[in-house]
Amino acid sequence: MKVHEKRFKVEVLSDTIELDGPEVQHMRVLRLKPGDEVHLFDGSGWEAKARVEHLDNFTATLTVMEKFQNDLELPTSTTLALALLKGDKLADVVRACTELGISRFQLIKTQYADVPDLGDNKLVRLRRIAEEASKQSRRAVVPEVLSPISIKQLPSVQQGFVAHPGTTDTLLGHLKWEHEVWFATGPEGGFSGPEIELLKQKNFLPITLGKRILRAETAPVALLGAIASSGV
Numbered sequence: 001m002k003v004h005e006k007r008f009k010v011e012v013l014s015d016t017i018e019l020d021g022p023e024v025q026h027m028r029v030l031r032l033k034p035g036d037e038v039h040l041f042d043g044s045g046w047e048a049k050a051r052v053e054h055l056d057n058f059t060a061t062l063t064v065m066e067k068f069q070n071d072l073e074l075p076t077s078t079t080l081a082l083a084l085l086k087g088d089k090l091a092d093v094v095r096a097c098t099e100l101g102i103s104r105f106q107l108i109k110t111q112y113a114d115v116p117d118l119g120d121n122k123l124v125r126l127r128r129i130a131e132e133a134s135k136q137s138r139r140a141v142v143p144e145v146l147s148p149i150s151i152k153q154l155p156s157v158q159q160g161f162v163a164h165p166g167t168t169d170t171l172l173g174h175l176k177w178e179h180e181v182w183f184a185t186g187p188e189g190g191f192s193g194p195e196i197e198l199l200k201q202k203n204f205l206p207i208t209l210g211k212r213i214l215r216a217e218t219a220p221v222a223l224l225g226a227i228a229s230s231g232v
Helices: 022-029 089-100 120-136 193-201 219-229
Strands: 007-009 016-020 037-041 046-055 059-069 078-083 104-109 144-150 160-163 181-185 204-207
Touching (some): 007 120, 016 022, 022 059, 089 104, 160 193, 160 219
Parallel strands (some): 104 144, 160 181
Antiparallel strands (some): 037 046, 046 059
16 A cells, blocks of 8 residues: 555644544545554644554544654745636645645735635635645645735735746746745736736735746646756
């Protein structure tokens, strides 16, 4: 059995762990039994090797044998200010960018977005997708998915980048890992002129993602892919 298939999310990595709910059902699907070893992670960077002591239809008891910090994260905290997208595009972006190492998603409401807001159920689903993608990609950190705010409510940042056609500056030409990093990507219709000016005032540098125009769900993945391909 592949190691990543036996990864389970827990709230706290204590010496003895009691589980119920979906993770127990996952264990049963994998036909685990007492004595089997699994990997646990807490969503904040720690993971552990553990042994199944007890497993029934509803609960499981595990003993932690070894706890350690995961070393698969990017060098600093990274936040994606992501415009609301229609259909399953948001889910696709959350899944892919989680796999590529993002720390946090800040959903934003923008002028040209086809989606004006996001319901609670969809937000819960996005958070579940982030957790599943972390598990699949062997991360020990689950990115936050924060409720939508207006683009005006974004903070001024020390280091930010916004994908914007027509500029010549590149991400890797300016990225400095000593500081927290923010990225911003727009909706299907892109950011408006005033929105780009507002982002500049908040210290987001417009950067190019190449000569082609990328779809709204492609641009954030391209940004994170550029970082991943740099070998960090």
